[in-house]
Amino acid sequence: MTSVTEKPLARAGVPRPRPPVADILSGALDNPWLRFALRRLGRFLVSLWVLVTASFLMIHLIPGDPVRGALGPTAPVELVEERRRALGLDDPLWDQYADYLRHCLTGDFGVSMVTGLPVSEVIGDRLPGSVELALVAFALVLLVAVPLGVVMAVLTRGGRRRGGELAFTSTSVCLAAIPEFLLAVGLVYLFAVRLPWFPVAGQDGPASYVLPVLALAVGPAAVMARIVRVELLSVLDREYIRTARAKRLPDRLVYARHALPNALTATLTLAGLTLTTMVAGTVIVENVFAWPGLGVTIVQSIVQKDYPMVQGVVLVYGAGVLLVNLLVDTLMAMLDPRSTIRES
Template sequence: MTTVMTPAAAGAAPPSTAPAPSWRHNRWLRFGVRRAARLVLSLWVLVTAAFLMIHLVPGDPVRAALGMTASPDVVAARRAELGLDDSLWRQYAHFLGGLCTGDLGSSTISGLPVTRTIADRLPATAQLACLAFLLALAVAVPLGTATAALTRSGRRRGAELAFTSVSGLLAAVPEFLLAVVLAYVFAVRLGWFPVAGRQGPGSYVLPVLALSAGPAAVLARICRVEVLSVLSRDYVRTARAKRLPPRRVYLRHALPNAVTATLTLGGLLLSALVAGTVLVENVFAWPGLGSTIVQSILQKDYPLVQGIVLVYGAGVLAVNLLVDVALAVLDPRSAIGEV
């Protein structure tokens, strides 16, 4: 009888049939690659739109900035200095090259580098937006959770009506109008806070309140709805049946599962807060990017407008990316499992 020697019997290792590892099988890596690709595409669209903005404006931006009394030689020299006499593609290539080296051009009014002006004004706007966002979260999450706990199962109809009425009113009032009212009441009439400018901690109070009131009201309403939904689920009923302390039920079981939608909306509201600084800064004469871009538009200083638009757009994209990453960390099954 002939004995057939198998590779295993001969001491040879059997060939492996396991598939080779690939980045396509790594959900986190796929998530990172796709988010990075979306970010790059969004940045390219933003940069291209900001570049075309100066070319879509009717008339000659240099003539508009220098005034109608400027001589043709001065206008021509300024156009040559800004590179506006070159072809559109050459200007676009020069614009992209300047972005890579941190050169956004020079102001047509002051002649100062755009990056220098932005660097001087950006901290004031960033502080205002971040403080308003933190205050909105600090007020909205506890208030929404407490209201949900008080009004669950149809209890305390009066408290529910008061909460929805006040939060709906605050959410509907524009930041600009609220800023005017706060400035008139607490700065002009009562004199509790500075009317304008950035002078000490007291000057932050009214702008931050004007920016955060609406987002805090919206976040509180969303947080209440999410907490009510979580409180009706089986695992919360089980926790209550085990006679766990209410604080543990809310902080460990209800709030972490309700924070996902609140965080998503919070990121979107942070983007809106960045845009809302434009109007609020002009009410309080805040020395930030918001007041600067309005002045630049009125003076037709388009290179400076371009630079500030890029900063605002990049800030919004960065906030959206951070929200995506935070949601992926908090709930990997829904955020990563679908990519």
Template sequence: MTATPAAPAPPTTGAPGTLGGRWTQFALRRGGRLLVSLFVLVTASFLMIHLVPGDPVRAALGMTAPTELVEARRHALGLDDPLLTQYLDYLGGLFRGDLGESIQTQLPVGETIGRRLGATVSLGLIAFVLALLIAVPLGVCVAVATRRGRRQRTSLGFASGSVVIGSIPDFLIGVVLVAVFAVGLGWLPVAGREDGAASYVLPVLALAIGPAAMLARIVRVEMISVLESDYIRTARAKRLPARRIHLVHALPNAVTATLTLGGMLLASMVAGTVLVENVFAWPGLGSTIVSSIVTKDYPVVQGTVLVYGVIVLLVNTLVDVALAVLDPRSTVGEA
């Protein structure tokens, strides 16, 4: 009797519960959240200019500006159209890459932001890398030295110091750094970006010191937890070198929480450049948004807030993706 050949199994790439299905669901959830967040951000940035008391054009041009000039600028900016029409025009402009026009300079907002964006992003990224280079080795070393209750004074000093340093505002750290290293010792430039790499030192330190202290504390806690796990005890029983145990087996498993917090810190560091840039007269988005608020140039404020928000959303999304790659279990069971 000839056996009937079995029918080919259906493809399971997108079936629920499979690897492909989990990744598809993860991508749909993350993409949906990103779109909703972008919609809320765009709507909030649009309404911001309309919720400000008074007439932004009159405030920007001055109380003595002729009424004809004010009305002409309002018409040119479309501020005399119905609110819904303005909102639809705003959305259409965003799809074309048009963020509007500055009331003060009458230049495109996108052009103004484009000239300053690189300075802000470079400052935030360099500070983030420096924070990681300080926090991860420091947290690992303190964890190894203080695990199982050893060196209580070191543990207490590290915990207390990291909390104190992490709670100091970055702009205050910047003021202290300027007073000591720029004004007092004269080693580094006080402000600006004209002195090349030396110009980055103080603002980068001002941005990185607090987050590095917070991140080092998280690295220590996670590392201690991993060092007490069963597979690390097995590795020690096999007489593996301590360096291999700490760096190859323990550190990758302690990086998950560090990556999550690090992503949030990167987003907050980019947004935190607003105050630090003004301390150091840094030609980035932070100084742009402050000067625009002072001059009542609300379209520039609106565009800058939108760009900051998009940067934060994209960073958080990239962190979620990186976390899912390192730990695929995080793609399962999310709301």
């Protein structure tokens, strides 16, 4: 009966009834990729809201009057009151919070208490320096750590070359244990004071990148090289690697096509954590080398008690870390689609 009645309707040009919206949504949510994307995006938005809320409460949890602390004890009362009204600190707390959220959505982080300049303008001027320094150091970590870990895994596979394994492990542990501040000071003393090969401060030409990039990259490169070696050694013991060798495939094909892609999934996760750590590490390194970035800005703002500037920089750093984690999770899902199914 159904086919008899549908054919005249189709010939008459009458459209068939569409499935309900609930059925469409239910079918879409059956897609593991869509569920994964919605879940990750939800976590990102919730984390971002927590970050914004924490930065807002920061200025209200500080003991005393933040405006008085920023302007100093000798500032006139009229100036303090005017600045408080300009910042909206006399409004009810919920009104301040709603206003803060609204301005954050538009990229307006307020005005500096010390200089009177817009915080977003200062961040826009200083952010490229920090991002550039972190990305150059991260690229150096990948270019050094991944090949070094692969070479050491190949050389020490099966318990061979115990001396080389011990030397590599000991050296990488020592380098990873050195704090960034101490390493930066040591590099300045050795390569800028004792041996004046590189400039000690500022951003002026390619030579000025060498010392701060090394201070940021040495420790993470040592850690990542060890992880790459351990992961590749684990992969080389798998059954499919033995099968590839039994087919008499050349070693370069075994490593390039079968071993390395499977070992790099864990390395990618570590790379994301490394990048977020290096972004935070730029705060210390920039102050050692007087690098024109957000690290110098946030330290100066803390000393000067310029709380709107501190809030804006903290938001930018936190949002950057959350965004990096989101991108790493997405890349991991693309390289290993089984992870989206396991989480469903």
